[in-house]
Amino acid sequence: MDIGFIGLGEMGSAMAVNALKAGHMVRVWNRSRDKTRALADQGASVVDTPEQAFSGDAAFSMLADDHALRSVLVDGGLLKQAPKGLVHVNMATISAALAIELAELHKQHGVAYVAAPVLGRPDVAAAGKLNILAAGADADIDRVQPVFDVLGQKTWRVGQEPQHANVLKLAANFMLASAIESFGEAAALVSGHGMPAQTLLDVITHSLFPGPVYAGYGKMIADARYEPAMFKARLGLKDVRLAIAAGDAVNVPLPLASVVRDNLVDALAHGDGEKDFAVLGRVAARRAGQQS
Ligand code: NAP
Numbered sequence: 001m002d003i004g005f006i007g008l009g010e011m012g013s014a015m016a017v018n019a020l021k022a023g024h025m026v027r028v029w030n031r032s033r034d035k036t037r038a039l040a041d042q043g044a045s046v047v048d049t050p051e052q053a054f055s056g057d058a059a060f061s062m063l064a065d066d067h068a069l070r071s072v073l074v075d076g077g078l079l080k081q082a083p084k085g086l087v088h089v090n091m092a093t094i095s096a097a098l099a100i101e102l103a104e105l106h107k108q109h110g111v112a113y114v115a116a117p118v119l120g121r122p123d124v125a126a127a128g129k130l131n132i133l134a135a136g137a138d139a140d141i142d143r144v145q146p147v148f149d150v151l152g153q154k155t156w157r158v159g160q161e162p163q164h165a166n167v168l169k170l171a172a173n174f175m176l177a178s179a180i181e182s183f184g185e186a187a188a189l190v191s192g193h194g195m196p197a198q199t200l201l202d203v204i205t206h207s208l209f210p211g212p213v214y215a216g217y218g219k220m221i222a223d224a225r226y227e228p229a230m231f232k233a234r235l236g237l238k239d240v241r242l243a244i245a246a247g248d249a250v251n252v253p254l255p256l257a258s259v260v261r262d263n264l265v266d267a268l269a270h271g272d273g274e275k276d277f278a279v280l281g282r283v284a285a286r287r288a289g290q291q292s
Contacts, residue, residue: 001025001146004053005044005060006072007092008035010230011118012062014125015091015151017042019060022150029053050078058087058144065238066098074105084110087140089147091116091132093173093239096246099163112140115162117169118152121216121230129153135165170246173239176213177260177277183218184281188288197222221281226272233280234273237264 001024005016008030020026020042028044029052030036036046047053050072059082063069069092073079082088088111090102099115106113114136124130130152134141141148141157148155158165183204187197201222205215220226240261247254263283270286272279285291 001058001144002056003027003058003060003147004029004047004056005062006030006050006053007062007064007068008039009062009064010122011091011125013039014122015060015062015130016044017126018128018150019147020044022147024147024150025056027053027056050076051081054078054082054086054088056086058089058147060089060091060144060147062091064092064235066094066242068092069094069102070098073102079105079109079111082109082111085112087112087114087143089114089116089144091118093117093169093235093242094166095242096163096167096170096249099166103162112137112143113162114140114144115165116144116148116155117165119169119172120152123230124212125151131156133158133165133168135159135162167246170239170243173236174243174254174257174260176217177236177240177264177280178256179209179213180217180221180278180280181260181263181284183214184221184278184284187218187221187281188284188290191285191290192288217276217278220276220278224282224285226275226279226282229274229276231277232274233264233267233277236277237261237268237273240264 003024004027006029016026016028016039026044027047028036028039029047029050040046103113116132116134119131132148132152132155134155135158158168190200191197201218240257244254244257263280266283267279
């Protein structure tokens with residue numbers, strides 16, 4: 001396929017490389033041009049404007065947040081100029097409210113819209129093993145399925161309403177944040193009693209909770225090593241806030257999310273926003289008077 005790719009951060013770069021390796025023609029655009037160099041080395045065409053990336057068979061975007069997507073897509077006039085019939089696949093984690101607004105705006109401009117947020121960190125993206133939560137018209141998803149097949153291990157088709165994919169992603173990230181928080185608190189507990197957090201990690205990942213969450217984020221907490229960040233705390237806070245807002249919109253209280261939100265605010269207040277999401281472990285350790 002002939003595709004455009006907008007947003008070459010930690011996730012977007014890994015995904016665009018996989019699309020190239022699978023033989024797709026990829027035009028890439030990123031606000032900071034230096035990040036396009038590695039992609040150019042792999043055969044991507046680097047373009048100067050988002051409009052040039054928004055053409056061909058489909059355009060994929062993996063921007064940071066609502067603000068970034070709105071500024072490029074809506075305020076920058078990208079959607080207005082998009083060729084009719086193009087499919088735009090937004091893979092970033094954005095609010096349910098913006099997803100609803102974008103679905104309507106795409107319709108007005110004759111552009112097909114698929115929401116396809118993903119589960120998996122940059123290493124998972126690099127391995128082509130993402131879980132893709134896709135929502136939109138089946139025919140539109142069919143058109144981009146060949147690209148999804150190289151980006152992910154599984155595409156979960158979760159309905160026709162784009163925002164449903166975003167709500168599912170927010171629900172999943174709320175659970176992820178809660179798991180990191182609980183490991184951080186539990187690690188502080190065992191440390192407070194003179195045991196290494198590594199012992200907790202070994203026991204828990206080989207008994208009650210095997211799987212990537214405790215094995216990955218738990219290991220960072222046990223090692224008190226929060227860099228390099230695979231998923232920045234600042235972006236994790238964004239997602240927890242979006243989950244709370246999505247709950248507010250339909251009168252669903254998420255009391256646990258509020259606790260985790262405050263702990264992430266604590267991390268940012270201590271200058272740790274660019275560190276990994278696992279830095280919630282440092283917040284728990286600091287609260288317990290421990291070095292971390
Ligand atoms: P990232 O490394 O911080 O990259 C963010 C991207 O957004 C960069 O390309 C950045 O451009 C661009 N951007 C930010 N503000 C912009 C603006 N105002 N105008 C234009 N471009 C702007 O983030 P990431 O980790 O790749 O995450 C991308 C998305 O995937 C987020 O929605 C995140 O929640 C989601 N996600 C992340 C993970 C993860 O583990 N990292 C996992 C699943 C989903 P510059 O290079 O110019 O700054």
